[in-house]
Amino acid sequence: MVCLTVFVIALILCCFNPAWAELKEEAKLEEIVVTATRTETPVESAPGSVSVVSREKIELKSPKTIDQTLNDVSGVFVRRSKGFMDTLSFITLRGVPEQKRTLILMDGVVLNNPYTGNVRMGGYYPEDLERVEVVKGPFSSLYGGYAMGGVVNFITKMPEKREFTLKTGYGSSWERGEAMDDTRRIYISYGDKLWDKLSMFLSYGWQGTNGYSTDLNVRSSCPAGYSGCEKTKTREGNTAYIVGDKGDNRWWDDGINIKTQYEFTKDTKINFSFMRNRYEYNYDEPHTHLKDALGNLYYLGTSEYTFFPGAGGRIQNNYALGFETKLYRDIKIKLNLSYLDTEKDWYVTTSSQATRFGCGSDPTKCGYVSNTPAKAYMADLQFTLPIFNNQILTFGGSFRKGYANTEEEYLKDWRDETSTTTLKYESKGKDRTYAIFIQDEIMLLNNFTAYIGFRQDWWKTYDGFANDVGKTGYPKDYPSKTASSFSPKFALVYKPFEMTTLRGSIGKAFRPPTVYELYRTWTSSTGTTYAGNPALEPEKVISWDIGIEQKLWKGAKVSLTYFENYIKDLIYRKRVTSTYQELVNVGKAESRGIELEIEQRFEKWLRLFGNITYTDSEIKENEVKPETVGYRLTYTPLWRANIGAEFEKSGFSAIIVGRYVGKWYSTDDNSDYVKNVYGSYDPYFVVDGKIAYQFTKFAKLSFSVDNIFDRKYYQYYRAPGRSWFTELTLKF
Numbered sequence: 064m065v066c067l068t069v070f071v072i073a074l075i076l077c078c079f080n081p082a083w084a085e086l087k088e089e090a091k092l093e094e095i096v097v098t099a100t101r102t103e104t105p106v107e108s109a110p111g112s113v114s115v116v117s118r119e120k121i122e123l124k125s126p127k128t129i130d131q132t133l134n135d136v137s138g139v140f141v142r143r144s145k146g147f148m149d150t151l152s153f154i155t156l157r158g159v160p161e162q163k164r165t166l167i168l169m170d171g172v173v174l175n176n177p178y179t180g181n182v183r184m185g186g187y188y189p190e191d192l193e194r195v196e197v198v199k200g201p202f203s204s205l206y207g208g209y210a211m212g213g214v215v216n217f218i219t220k221m222p223e224k225r226e227f228t229l230k231t232g233y234g235s236s237w238e239r240g241e242a243m244d245d246t247r248r249i250y251i252s253y254g255d256k257l258w259d260k261l262s263m264f265l266s267y268g269w270q271g272t273n274g275y276s277t278d279l280n281v282r283s284s285c286p287a288g289y290s291g292c293e294k295t296k297t298r299e300g301n302t303a304y305i306v307g308d309k310g311d312n313r314w315w316d317d318g319i320n321i322k323t324q325y326e327f328t329k330d331t332k333i334n335f336s337f338m339r340n341r342y343e344y345n346y347d348e349p350h351t352h353l354k355d356a357l358g359n360l361y362y363l364g365t366s367e368y369t370f371f372p373g374a375g376g377r378i379q380n381n382y383a384l385g386f387e388t389k390l391y392r393d394i395k396i397k398l399n400l401s402y403l404d405t406e407k408d409w410y411v412t413t414s415s416q417a418t419r420f421g422c423g424s425d426p427t428k429c430g431y432v433s434n435t436p437a438k439a440y441m442a443d444l445q446f447t448l449p450i451f452n453n454q455i456l457t458f459g460g461s462f463r464k465g466y467a468n469t470e471e472e473y474l475k476d477w478r479d480e481t482s483t484t485t486l487k488y489e490s491k492g493k494d495r496t497y498a499i500f501i502q503d504e505i506m507l508l509n510n511f512t513a514y515i516g517f518r519q520d521w522w523k524t525y526d527g528f529a530n531d532v533g534k535t536g537y538p539k540d541y542p543s544k545t546a547s548s549f550s551p552k553f554a555l556v557y558k559p560f561e562m563t564t565l566r567g568s569i570g571k572a573f574r575p576p577t578v579y580e581l582y583r584t585w586t587s588s589t590g591t592t593y594a595g596n597p598a599l600e601p602e603k604v605i606s607w608d609i610g611i612e613q614k615l616w617k618g619a620k621v622s623l624t625y626f627e628n629y630i631k632d633l634i635y636r637k638r639v640t641s642t643y644q645e646l647v648n649v650g651k652a653e654s655r656g657i658e659l660e661i662e663q664r665f666e667k668w669l670r671l672f673g674n675i676t677y678t679d680s681e682i683k684e685n686e687v688k689p690e691t692v693g694y695r696l697t698y699t700p701l702w703r704a705n706i707g708a709e710f711e712k713s714g715f716s717a718i719i720v721g722r723y724v725g726k727w728y729s730t731d732d733n734s735d736y737v738k739n740v741y742g743s744y745d746p747y748f749v750v751d752g753k754i755a756y757q758f759t760k761f762a763k764l765s766f767s768v769d770n771i772f773d774r775k776y777y778q779y780y781r782a783p784g785r786s787w788f789t790e791l792t793l794k795f
Contacts, residue, residue: 098168098196098216100504100514101205101457102395102447107564109198110504110514110554112138112610112624112658116195118220123709123718125753125765125790127248127270129187129195129217130154135705135720137658137674138199138624139215142698144778145277146243146786147270148314148344150375152184153698156199157626158654158678159212159604160698164574166202166210169217170336171443172383172401175209176408177465177494178437179579183377183408186318186340188268190230190250193220199658200626201572201606203550204516207461207498211572211604211630219336221262221324222254227795234788236275237773241784244311245273248790252320264322271315276308276350277780279741280370289361291352298735298743305741306363307351309372316342330389336381343376373411373430373477380404395447397459402440409434413477422473422484430477431487437467437578457516458501466493467578485532488585490595492527492541492578496520502552510558514568517551522575527582527597541582541597548573548601562614569607576601580634580646593636594645602648604630610658618664627655635731637687651684652696668712676703682731691731700725700746719752729779745776763792 094117099109106113114136126132127147133154134141143152153162163180166173174182195217202210230250236242252266285292285304293305318341324334349370353361362370382402389395413430422429445459468491472483502516527541552570559565576599584594610624633650656678663671680696695701707720726746728735738745753767766789773785 096196096198097218098214099198100502101445102455107558107612108512108556110512110552110556110566111202111568112199112566112608112626114139114197114199116197118193120709121189121192121195123711123716123753124720125767126189128152128184129189129192130184132189132192132195133197133215135674135707135722136197137660137676137703137705139197140698140700140703140724142778144782145312145780146272146783147185147316148243148272148274148277148312150183150185150342150344150377153181154215155698156197156212156215157606157628158656158680158696158699159628159630160680160696163209163577164211164602166206166208166214167217168214169338169381170219170383171216171385171399172381172403173209173439173441173463174381174403176403176405176437176467177439177578178405178408178435178467178469180209180574180577183340183342183379185316185342185377186379187217187338188250188266188318188320190228190252190268191219191264191266191318191320193218200568200608201550201552201570201604203520203548203572204518204552204570205500205502207463207496207518207520207550208522208574208601211574211602212628219320219322220254220264221322221334222264223256223262225255226253227793228252229793230790232788232790234767234786236783237768237785237787240275240311241773242275242770242786243272243783244275246786246788247271248788260326262324262326264320266320267317269315269317272313273347274312274314275781275783276310277312278309278346278372279305279781280307280309280349280351281741282306282369286353286361286363289353289355291354293352296737296740298737298740300737303740306353307349307370309370310346310349312344312346314342314344316340330387330395332387334383334385336383338381339379340381341376341378343374345374346372371413371477373413373432374480375410377408378406379408380406393449397443397445397447399443399445400441403438405435405437407434407436409480411474411477411480422475425475428474428476428478430474431471432474432480432483433469433471435467435469437465439463439465453506455504456501457504458499460497460499462495462497464493464495465578467491469583486530488531489538490529490582490584492524492582494522494524494575494578496522496575512556514552514554514556516553517549520548520550520573522546522548522601524576524578524581524597529582529584529595531584531586544581544597546575546601548575548603564612565610566612567607567609569605571603571605573604574602576634576646590642592643594643596646599634599646600632600648602630602632602634604628618666620662622658622660624658625656626658627653629653635685635687647687649684649686650682652680652682654678654680654696654699668710670709671707672709673706674704677701678703685731688731694731694733695728697728697731700727714757715755716757717752717754719750721748721750723748739775739777741777741781742779743777744779747774747776747778747782749774761793761795763794765790765792 094106199213234246248270250268254264319339322336326332387397441463443461471488475482498520500518525543530538554568557565608626612622630652632648660674702725704723710717750771755765
């Protein structure tokens with residue numbers, strides 16, 4: 064609360080000092096956004112709350128992952144608990160929880176995995192980006208499933224002239240072992256435009272770290288006769304003991320990006336892109352705190368496996384082909400084809416959760432590897448047609464087909480993911496969606512525009528299969544299932560004065576269940592079975608918002624938005640027995656909140672900014688667990704806030720940003736209320752900063768510090784402490 068008070072005071076001082084009213088700002092080109100309407104539209108005229116992160120802002124921040132480009136944008140929650148090593152990172156918008164309910168695009172291509180709906184950010188490089196567009200609110204009327212909270216579109220570069228970039232850097236934790244140690248990074252790119260027709264962009268990036276100890280070994284009791292236990296609590300408040308950690312969490316990822324475009328004429332062009340992304344993580348030797356009476360280290364004897372987490376990784380390829388042209392009477396046509404191929408998405412589980420049968424002769428090395436290759440094919444055809452002098456009609460159709468297949472195989476040695484023996488478990492399934500969409504943009508007056516649109520989706524899941532090898536009732540084949548969804552949207556944008564923009568919208572969105580939710584069944588180390596449900600229906604949300612953007616004086620503006628979400632048919636895990644749970648459609652939930660943004664610019668060299676997002680979420684109905692009604696939705700902080708300053712002048716640049724995230728919960732009954740313990744999701748306020756100097760026309764040197772004040776907190780794992788990074792950039 065102290066942080067929030069300071070934040071509000073700073074905003075007031077920043078933006079309401081009348082002495083700044085005399086400052087003048089150079090004219091800027093009008094900022095254009097594509098994602099909000101599928102056509103090029105000025106941000107001020109977009110039918111929704113839109114944020115754009117420009118290439119200049121990305122270069123100033125120099126984030127190490129693409130999602131970190133958004134960690135100071137209002138209404139956006141970026142969860143990244145242990146630096147760029149985190150496989151469970153996500154982006155959510157406006158209190159609609161979990162990644163699977165926010166649509167993530169890369170140049171218009173859907174990145175949400177058909178298996179879980181999540182997006183793995185490892186291996187994508189911010190240096191490839193031209194800008195990032197964030198459109199908040201329901202957008203199924205244009206984009207279909209996943210777009211319940213909104214849409215994030217990462218748009219990559221296409222150079223207009225020859226350019227070459229080389230970046231290399233090194234960094235580590237301020238105190239060894241407190242954050243990512245020995246972080247190395249290299250990025251190289253080449254872009255060119257030949258004969259005024261052919262554009263090309265090639266890049267490769269790699270980054271790796273020796274990590275730090277993120278995973279603690281926590282037990283409910285301290286073994287008798289041994290010293291070294293550190294008393295703590297679980298996130299639910301029960302007594303527990305830290306007996307060690309599972310070793311430093313190491314990581315590397317890399318990415319290749321190839322993008323070409325050929326312009327036949329000014330209005331006709333074709334483009335092709337290929338991206339290959341890989342990451343892998345593992346752990347070095349674990350550490351125990353336990354000692355016997357003689358001072359010898361102790362690893363819990365036959366339970367030694369509790370100190371050893373397994374490795375994991377992913378290999379993914381993205382292919383995209385696009386064509387656009389203009390026909391008679393300014394009719395524009397866009398065709399996009401894409402193929403998302405997840406070759407491998409694997410992780411190893413050690414013997415603690417693997418039945419000894421099938422593991423080989425040495426049960427202490429027993430484990431299993433889970434791998435889920437997945438594929439998604441997408442086609443999208445769009446027409447844009449001006450009508451009379453005051454309307455733009457956008458319409459078309461799309462098709463998407465997804466497939467995922469999970470296989471678990473026993474390992475002779477859990478340290479070697481290739482030492483597979485026999486099949487332990489398998490599940491798989493497919494889905495496909497056909498859709499048509501239409502949107503009419505009507506300029507009622509010169510300063511008053513209405514947007515009316517809808518989309519009809521027809522969804523089908525089929526070829527569902529599961530086999531828990533050796534167990535009664537398996538293998539199972541599941542029947543196909545179909546559903547349809549009508550997603551309308553209506554928005555108004557009104558500029559009563561040159562300095563004032565008013566906008567409001569209401570819409571409906573949906574999300575079909577994923578292959579994981581439909582067919583995946585697994586059993587935990589405690590013997591509890593978590594079952595999918597092939598009878599699941601799509602989730603739905605109705606949302607509305609109203610907002611104002613006001614320019615105050617030269618360089619200053621403020622915007623305020625109020626929003627509400629009404630979710631129904633929420634997919635929820637039902638406890639059938641003490642050892643069996645399944646997913647069902649039972650829930651209703653609501654969230655409402657405000658987004659406040661304030662900005663002050665001094666000419667081109669200094670920008671001060673701040674924003675606050677308040678999201679009050681609540682479970683309204685839960686038939687299988689009524690006692691959770693009234694509790695907050697999971698993965699949804701009540702408060703988020705950012706305050707920062709950007710400076711660029713005479714070759715120097717600097718940025719400093721403070722980020723506050725309030726307490727959030729991972730359990731539906733909000734029972735994980737204890738703070739500052741392993742497994743908790745703590746409130747935190749961290750400050751990151753970076754300075755850079757362009758010492759020649761072609762070379763820049765930068766130095767950054769994350770978590771400047773070395774705040775200690777948990778985001779399930781122990782969050783990184785203070786760390787530094789220095790980087791050299793060469794551009795020709």
